[in-house]
Amino acid sequence: MAQFSESVSELIGQLAKLPGIGRKSAERLTYYLLRIEAGEALKLADAIRAVKERVQYCRSCYHLAETSLCAICQDPQRDASQLCVVEQPRDLLQLEQAGVYRGHYHVLLGRIAPLESIGPDQLTIEQLVDRVRCGTYREVIMATNPNVEGDGTALYISNLLAEFPVQLTRLARGITSGSVLEFTNKEVLADAISGRQKI
Numbered sequence: 001m002a003q004f005s006e007s008v009s010e011l012i013g014q015l016a017k018l019p020g021i022g023r024k025s026a027e028r029l030t031y032y033l034l035r036i037e038a039g040e041a042l043k044l045a046d047a048i049r050a051v052k053e054r055v056q057y058c059r060s061c062y063h064l065a066e067t068s069l070c071a072i073c074q075d076p077q078r079d080a081s082q083l084c085v086v087e088q089p090r091d092l093l094q095l096e097q098a099g100v101y102r103g104h105y106h107v108l109l110g111r112i113a114p115l116e117s118i119g120p121d122q123l124t125i126e127q128l129v130d131r132v133r134c135g136t137y138r139e140v141i142m143a144t145n146p147n148v149e150g151d152g153t154a155l156y157i158s159n160l161l162a163e164f165p166v167q168l169t170r171l172a173r174g175i176t177s178g179s180v181l182e183f184t185n186k187e188v189l190a191d192a193i194s195g196r197q198k199i
C-alpha cells in the first residue's frame with residue numbers, strides 16, 4: 001500500500017484530531033491544502049498561530065479577549081448590576097447576538113460533569129463568587145444549558161451565592177429542556193432572557 005510522505009501524514013494526522021473531522025475528511029482537506037497556492041494555505045497556519053499567541057481569557061469574565069479585559073468588561077455602557085453566567089464563550093456570543101441583554105457575563109469554561117471527572121474546581125466558580133462578593137451586581141442570571149449537567153451546575157452555584165444579597169434567576173424554559181444554548185435561535189433566547197424566573 002502506498003504511503004503518504006512524512007509531512008503529508010503529519011498534516012492528515014493533525015487535522016483528523018479536530019472535532020467532527022474523520023480520517024477521510026482530513027485527507028480531503030490535506031489534498032486541498034496541497035493543491036492551493038502556498039500563500040493561501042499559509043494564511044490558515046498564520047490564523048491558527050495568531051489566535052494561539054494573542055487570544056487569552058478576560059481576567060474578569062473569562063470570555064475570549066486579545067487584551068487583559070474583554071470588550072464587554074471594558075464597555076461603560078453595560079449594566080453593572082446584572083451578571084449572566086454561561087458555560088462557554090460561544091454561549092455568550094449567542095446571547096449577544098440575541099441582542100436583549102446589556103449586563104455583564106461570567107464564563108465558567110465548562111460545566112460540572114461528574115461522569116467526566118469535571119468538578120467545580122476546574123471551572124471559574126471561585127472567581128464568580130469573588131465577583132459577586134466584591135461587585136455591584138443585584139441580579140445573577142443562570143444561563144447554563146437546560147440539561148442535567150447545566151441544571152446541576154446552576155444549582156451548585158445558586159447554593160454558593162445564596163448568602164449574598166443578589167437575586168438569582170434562571171433563563172425561562174422557552175429553551176427546550178436538554179437543548180444547548182449555542183444551537184438555540186435568537187428569538188427563543190431573547191424570550192428566555194426576558195422571561196427569566198426567580199430561582
Ligand SMILES: [Zn+2]
Nearest residue numbers: 058061070073
Ligand atoms: Zn470580560
